[in-house]
Amino acid sequence: EAGVVQSPRYKIIEKKQPVAFWCNPISGHNTLYWYLQNLGQGPELLIRYENEEAVDDSQLPKDRFSAERLKGVDSTLKIQPAELGDSAVYLCASSLGGTLNTGELFFGEGSRLTVL
């Protein structure tokens, strides 16, 4: 079974440029998450989707960040314009159901962004 797939794995851009990350969750997983992980830190939730609906985007900096999951399967996270402080790893994760009482999050390998 394929895991969570993310692309690109690495991206280097100059500040003020736009960037987009793509995620394809595990087949059948209705819930999709985008997390941000800074060096030496744990992942921090940016947004959570239930199917195509963003049910928790309270931590997403909406002035420059946007996300979509139009058909309730794959998702795109966009930053426009990027700032130096956005350099981090952007992790996508999926889970089978909306609650994590027994289930777990399955993570992709992440997209490492470097903003120069």
Added chain:
Amino acid sequence: GQNIDQPTEMTATEGAIVQINCTYQTSGFNGLFWYQQHAGEAPTFLSYNVLDGLEEKGRFSSFLSRSKGYSYLLLKELQMKDSASYLCAVSNQAGTALIFGKGTTLSVSS
């Protein structure tokens, strides 16, 4: 809100036993998770505790005390490949997302 504390770094030698502690303060509790993350790789699930006590899974065990807001991950018979970051996480109040600690970087030497 949620607050999760775990040591930043730990070192140990091959074959030894190491215990990584995690304390948490939450407004609601729906379970505690441990994840392993090798450098440059995705976090992978290790264990889940929702009731007090010890859960054993091979060389790894996880303990939870809800009254004390405390958990630990116990790694036995350490191997070099166990060198990684170990992330403690608790479910948010609704049980719909995980809140992670900063992680403990474990270095295993020969």
